[in-house]
Amino acid sequence: xxxxxxxxxxxxxxxxxxxxxxxxxxxxxxxxxxxxxxxxxxxxxxxxxxxxxxxxxxxxxxxxxxxxxxxxxxxxxxxxxxxxxxxxxxxxxxxxxxxxxxxxxxxxxxxxxxxxxxxxxxxxxxxxxxxxxxxxxxxxxxxxxxxxxxxxxxxxxxxxxxxxxxxxxxxxxxxxxxxxxxxxxxxxxxxxxxxxxxxxxxxxxxxxxxxxxxxxxxxxxxxxxxxxxxxxxxxxxxxxxxxxxxxxxxxxxxxxxxxxxxxxxxxxxxxxxxxxxxxxxxxxxxxxxxxxxxxxxxxxxxxxxxxxxxxxxxxxxxxxxxxxxxxxxxxxxxxxxxxxxxxxxxxxxxxxxxxxxxxxxxxxxxxxxxxxxxxxxxxxxxxxxxxxxxxxxxxxxxxxxxxxxxxxxxxxxxxxxxxxxxxxxxxxxxxxxxxxxxxxxxxxxxxxxxxxxxxxxxxxxxxxxxxxxxxxxxxxxx
DNA sequence: AAAAAAC
Numbered sequence: 001x002x003x004x005x006x007x008x009x010x011x012x013x014x015x016x017x018x019x020x021x022x023x024x025x026x027x028x029x030x031x032x033x034x035x036x037x038x039x040x041x042x043x044x045x046x047x048x049x050x051x052x053x054x055x056x057x058x059x060x061x062x063x064x065x066x067x068x069x070x071x072x073x074x075x076x077x078x079x080x081x082x083x084x085x086x087x088x089x090x091x092x093x094x095x096x097x098x099x100x101x102x103x104x105x106x107x108x109x110x111x112x113x114x115x116x117x118x119x120x121x122x123x124x125x126x127x128x129x130x131x132x133x134x135x136x137x138x139x140x141x142x143x144x145x146x147x148x149x150x151x152x153x154x155x156x157x158x159x160x161x162x163x164x165x166x167x168x169x170x171x172x173x174x175x176x177x178x179x180x181x182x183x184x185x186x187x188x189x190x191x192x193x194x195x196x197x198x199x200x201x202x203x204x205x206x207x208x209x210x211x212x213x214x215x216x217x218x219x220x221x222x223x224x225x226x227x228x229x230x231x232x233x234x235x236x237x238x239x240x241x242x243x244x245x246x247x248x249x250x251x252x253x254x255x256x257x258x259x260x261x262x263x264x265x266x267x268x269x270x271x272x273x274x275x276x277x278x279x280x281x282x283x284x285x286x287x288x289x290x291x292x293x294x295x296x297x298x299x300x301x302x303x304x305x306x307x308x309x310x311x312x313x314x315x316x317x318x319x320x321x322x323x324x325x326x327x328x329x330x331x332x333x334x335x336x337x338x339x340x341x342x343x344x345x346x347x348x349x350x351x352x353x354x355x356x357x358x359x360x361x362x363x364x365x366x367x368x369x370x371x372x373x374x375x376x377x378x379x380x381x382x383x384x385x386x387x388x389x390x391x392x393x394x395x396x397x398x399x400x401x402x403x404x405x406x407x408x409x410x411x412x413x414x415x416x417x418x419x420x421x422x423x424x425x426x427x428x429x430x431x432x433x434x435x436x437x438x439x440x441x442x443x444x445x446x447x448x449x450x451x452x453x454x455x456x457x458x459x460x461x462x463x464x465x466x467x468x469x470x471x472x473x474x475x476x477x478x
Numbered sequence: 479a480a481a482a483a484a485c
């Protein structure tokens with residue numbers, strides 16, 4: 001098996017790798033690092049969780065260690081689709097460049113320009129950025145991109161989804177023609193193919209998507225149910241969610257709940273908190289420092305449940321998530337794969353539950369078609385509409401269920417949320433509030449991230465279930 | 479019916 005020491009990385013980088021606890025490169029690393037070090041363009045086709053980030057940071061650090069940055073002329077540029085992803089790449093540089101003198105700046109939105117400007121003025125070796133903020137800096141004339149030696153595009157397919165491709169093309173036009181380009185995408189959509197044909201020159205192509213895997217290690221299940229009333233859908237889904245979480249007990253020690261909408265992220269998070277769960281929301285409307293804090297707490301196991309929009313579906317490095325719950329079926333089937341791919345990583349087992357109501361059904365069908373597998377239906381964990389509850393809940397409108405609801409409810413839709421949050425704890429036997437005593441356990445998980453030494457983890461964690469290992473085209477082509 | 483990203 002290849003070792004990092006066979007890859008021609010600089011001794012200082014090797015030392016940092018060793019200190020982080022790694023010995024063997026993952027396939028994408030073994031494939032991408034040698035051509036990157038030779039100065040070739042690289043086209044890496046790899047899913048998240050394959051060790052992709054290190055496959056460009058390691059050779060970059062090795063190459064940039066020689067030479068120094070000049071003011072306002074960064075020597076390399078890494079573009080990421082989301083702020084979190086950019087921050088994560090920056091952390092990766094910190095880890096592996098700790099024995100090397102390298103300066104870097106993180107240019108992302110949501111934070112002030114001032115500090116970013118100061119860093120750029122001093123001169124940086126590595127610029128890590130989201131496209132919008134990078135162009136903003138550029139337009140202010142504070143930033144020269146003519147000194148870029150290496151440019152990295154991370155998660156290109158996601159950039160495509162987010163409409164960043166015009167920005168990316170523009171940035172390609174601002175960096176020198178002679179630069180080296182390292183380009184990463186989980187899939188090769190036609191538009192991505194076009195970009196790579198245009199902007200890469202004779203790239204070394206490394207595809208690890210089809211990597212064989214030992215076992216299918218995500219257990220999937222779905223609760224399909226019909227809400228008793230349209231206006232109770234949210235409440236009842238939350239109840240199902242709680243029942244699912246509770247049924248998992250202590251084995252559910254780090255979970256992500258995905259919702260399709262930001263409002264629902266907030267509502268679900270609040271509701272869980274009220275029921276004693278250690279939960280917090282993350283989505284794009286929350287301010288950046290809050291997003292970072294929440295994510296850090298989740299990684300450090302201070303936070304047990306992360307309620308998220310699809311900001312967190314792809315790319316973020318969150319190790320060893322025990323459970324993924326889909327509060328909604330994602331409307332893009334591919335997102336299902338990304339979401340549940342947050343669990344069952346690096347050889348660990350994981351569980352993924354999806355809640356599906358009639359309005360989700362067509363998306364659910366699309367998901368099953370994509371993964372070429374039937375997701376086992378689970379019994380609704382909420383006792384089949386216990387009559388006692390029903391009576392209590394509906395006592396204000398004491399009438400047969402099938403009666404028409406044409407009589408508009410006196411509650412305005414405005415105070416619906418309020419009503420619901422008030423009534424929720426009442427409508428069911430409130431379980432013992434769950435105590436998340438994370439501090440009383442021997443918590444080593446936080447350290448997992450940089451230096452896991454578990455026997456069953458290969459390289460930087462390249463264990464993927466079979467269907468994830470298929471490219472999307474292959475999955476679609478069923 | 480959506481999320482993300484620039485002010």
